Amino acid sequence: MKKILFLATGVAMFASSAALAADAVEYIPEAPAAVEMPAAFSWSGPYLGLQGGYAWGNGDYAGVDESFDGGRFGAFAGYNWQMSNGFVAGLEGDVNYDWNEETVAIVGGGTADVDTGFSGSVRGRLGYAMDRTMIYAAGGWTATEVNADTAAGSFDDTLHGWTLGAGVEHAFTDNMFGRLEYRYNDYGNGNLGGTDIDFDQHVVQVGLGVKF
Numbered sequence: 001m002k003k004i005l006f007l008a009t010g011v012a013m014f015a016s017s018a019a020l021a022a023d024a025v026e027y028i029p030e031a032p033a034a035v036e037m038p039a040a041f042s043w044s045g046p047y048l049g050l051q052g053g054y055a056w057g058n059g060d061y062a063g064v065d066e067s068f069d070g071g072r073f074g075a076f077a078g079y080n081w082q083m084s085n086g087f088v089a090g091l092e093g094d095v096n097y098d099w100n101e102e103t104v105a106i107v108g109g110g111t112a113d114v115d116t117g118f119s120g121s122v123r124g125r126l127g128y129a130m131d132r133t134m135i136y137a138a139g140g141w142t143a144t145e146v147n148a149d150t151a152a153g154s155f156d157d158t159l160h161g162w163t164l165g166a167g168v169e170h171a172f173t174d175n176m177f178g179r180l181e182y183r184y185n186d187y188g189n190g191n192l193g194g195t196d197i198d199f200d201q202h203v204v205q206v207g208l209g210v211k212f
Contacts, residue, residue: 041132041171043088046212048077051179053205055098061114061148061197062106068116068199070100076207078125088134090125098144098201112150114192116199119144119185121163132171139164142185146199148192155193161186165203171211179207 050073057068074096082088101115120143127136142163147156165183172178182204189198 041174042082043080043127043129043134043171043211044082046077046079047177047209048075049177049179049207049209050075051094051096051181051205051207053203055100055201055203057098057100057116057199057201059114059116059197059199061104061112061192062195064104064107066102066104066114068098068100068102068114068201070098072096072098072203072205076209080125082129086129088125088127088129088136090127090136091122092125092138093120093122095120106150110151112148114146114148114197116187116201117145117147119187121185123163127169134169135166136169137164137166138183142187144185144187144199146190146192146197148195148197150193152193155195157190157192157197159187159190159197159199161188161200169209175211177209177211179209181205181207 052073055070055072059066059068074094076092076094078090078092080088080090096119098116098119101113104112104114106112121140123138123140125136125138127134140163143158143160145156145158147154163183163185165181167179167181169177169179185201185203187199189196
């Protein structure tokens with residue numbers, strides 16, 4: 001009888017162990033759920049936008065210094081290359097219009113209505129990106145059209161010079177960004193109907209752009 005009980009106990013223990021082993025084999029732990037991380041923002045790629053602001057100009061026409069201040073509006077387009085260390089290199093061009101006509105009293109008598117009208121630039125840019133915010137410096141070539149209406153007739157010329165400035169941009173979405181910028185424009189000098197003129201300008205403007 002004891003042998004029978006011992007044998008029955010052994011069979012029960014073996015069956016229990018086998019069942020536990022089977023359960024262990026059948027249970028396969030689930031893989032952890034994948035956590036999707038948002039892609040890092042990049043400033044690389046082409047972009048374009050509109051800008052506007054105010055310009056403080058200083059001109060010397062016929063020996064008379066005059067302030068040529070006024071609002072401005074324009075458009076810009078460019079391309080950025082962002083590097084792995086956060087630095088951003090770019091190339092940008094823009095076209096603007098200044099409302100800054102002034103009546104200048106000419107030495108020796110008479111007056112002239114003078115303005116600078118359209119202007120444009122091509123600039124290289126170097127910036128540093130902190131995720132969606134980028135600070136940058138920019139500089140390059142610039143030019144503006146100058147016009148003078150006098151009693152002797154109407155004259156115009158194109159002045160060529162250099163521009164230097166800095167700004168900050170912030171991306172509101174993956175495709176839209178805003179900017180605040182200061183720049184100094186030195187347009188050099190020219191000639192309006194035999195009269196020398198030179199012109200320089202300080203500009204503060206804001207812009208709204210789309211990145212592709």
